[in-house]
Amino acid sequence: MSGRKIAVIGAGLAGLSCAARLSAAGHTVAVLDKGRSVGGRMATRREEACSWDHGAQYFTRRDPAFVALVERAAAAGHAARWMPRWPGGEQESSELWVGTPGQSALPRFLATGLDVRAGTRIVALRRERSTWVLEDDRAGRHGPFDFLVSAVPAPQAAALAAGHSTLAPKIAAVPMAPCWAVLVAFDRPLAIPLDADWQDDAVLPWIARNGSKPQRRGLEAWVLHASAAWSREHLEDPPANVRDRLLDAFAGRLGVAGLPPMSAAAAHRWRHARVEAPLGEPFLVDAAAGIGFCGDWCLDARVEAAYLSGDGLGAHLAASLERA
Ligand SMILES: Cc1cc2nc3c(=O)[nH]c(=O)nc-3n(C[C@H](O)[C@H](O)[C@H](O)COP(=O)(O)OP(=O)(O)OC[C@H]3O[C@@H](n4cnc5c(N)ncnc54)[C@H](O)[C@@H]3O)c2cc1C
Known part of the structure; x- marks a missing residue:
């Protein structure tokens, strides 16, 4: 069955790629993030005369799905290669890419057309008659949703899922x-x-x-x-x-x-x-609880891994919700 209401907590690369997949499959997706804008650790701070990418410094691309995203972003002017000078004139072994004019340009590109609710910190999950209702830190309520995706770092995912999913201890063990x-x-x-x-x-x-x-x-x-x-x-x-x-x-x-x-x-x-020690699985799903988990911590400490985790979970859920 398509046309479900799905909440994604976290608008980093993982949450956005998952939301994009689910949205393309015909579901109604809301992405909630505590930050002022999208991107998470793909962040750019700007002042009048300067800007800094203070999180992810660059990204590499290997998987065809991520290569295709970067190609589309580059064609639209939101990504480009970075060719820094290394000490002693060393050459980098793989292509380094960055968002343009800042790292946050790539997540902003991915967020195009999505319903993103920035400045929304989710502090509690409520299960109400087999739907999810989310509470934010200003006593706001979001939902009801048929399914929930957590796309936040492992310690934060474990805290949100505690008492709701039997996967919480497994997630809490990811350092x-x-x-x-x-x-x-x-x-x-x-x-x-x-x-x-x-x-x-x-x-x-x-x-x-x-x-x-x-x-x-x-x-x-x-x-x-x-x-x-x-x-x-x-x-x-x-x-x-x-x-x-x-x-x-x-x-x-x-x-x-x-x-x-x-x-x-x-x-x-x-x-x-x-x-520090990834889960070793691309994503997690607790079908009984109606929650999926994605993020770089599933695969590797890299931008591409975050994208692939979210994209993989989105594709998996799109297929399984279609069958339900
Ligand atoms: C200093 C540093 C350097 C790095 N360098 C590189 C590099 O050079 N190359 C590379 O490939 N990778 C690098 N990385 C790793 C890369 O940034 C991450 O792998 C990737 O960006 C993670 O994406 P994500 O979507 O999994 O998580 P995040 O980007 O962390 O997204 C999670 C989102 O969830 C939101 N959130 C959390 N809790 C809540 C809540 N309760 N309610 C609502 N929203 C919430 C956050 O605001 C955030 O936007 C670096 C990371 C850091 C910090």
């Missing part, structure tokens, strides 16, 4: 690591001949000149990502302290005594940044 990010812009160019560098560093493994990506504002905007271990150890530190510690580590990495004047510098905490 996700935090990441502190620093977004900084300099008044004058840093005299270093690289745009991106990953090193097995205990504090600061990733640095990237965000301005080297296509169509970005502010050439000297940089993104710094702390290691999972350091981020976990400093998870509750004040953002200003984290910012200063990571800027010191950046200066050390560049081998300079001090950094040039900055026009902006801020820290952002990703509490559930990357899955």
Whole structure:
């Protein structure tokens, strides 16, 4: 039977790809997200003179379904290749892609035509006569829905599903690591001949000149990502302290005594940044409870994995709801 009412909690790549599939199959889909706009960890922060992709830095593409999405987005001007200079002139082994003019452009492209309700944090699920009603943090109620999709990071999915699905403990066992990010812009160019560098560093493994990506504002905007271990150890530190510690580590990495004047510098905490040991299944379905679960944590800590998890769940549900 088509034409069911379905709620998708989470408008990252997983939730959007699932919603797009279900919508194309003729279901009425509402996507609810606590953020101000879509994208989740594919995020772009903008200021007047600069922008920063402070979550996912780039994406790679292997699966034909994801390749096709990226091709469509690129043809519409929402994605392009990024060819950073690596230290020592190394060449990357695979194509790196980014959204244009920011990472959030790809999820916005995927959200075209979907009913997305941003600024809606779901705090409780209610089962009412075999339908779902969702409660948000401002006492708003959404529903009733015939089926529910959770497309949020594993710890948040487990918390929402507790008491509603026997899958909750299995989901709660999927570990996700935090990441502190620093977004900084300099008044004058840093005299270093690289745009991106990953090193097995205990504090600061990733640095990237965000301005080297296509169509970005502010050439000297940089993104710094702390290691999972350091981020976990400093998870509750004040953002200003984290910012200063990571800027010191950046200066050390560049081998300079001090950094040039900055026009902006801020820290952002990703509490559930990357899955450490994925579930190993593309998605989960609790048919008895009427809930499906998707997200990068099912497959891998990558944008493409999030897309494939949501797309796979959407295709599975479209087929099984058709038979019901
Ligand atoms: C710092 C960092 C660097 C990364 N670098 C890369 C990279 O270079 N390449 C790469 O491929 N991947 C990278 N990743 C991973 C990539 O960003 C993720 O794999 C992917 O974006 C996850 O998509 P998702 O849809 O599964 O989850 P998310 O993008 O997290 O989407 C979940 C959504 O659910 C919403 N939500 C959560 N709880 C609720 C609630 N209760 N109510 C309503 N909404 C809710 C959130 O607001 C969010 O929008 C990086 C991630 C981080 C954090």
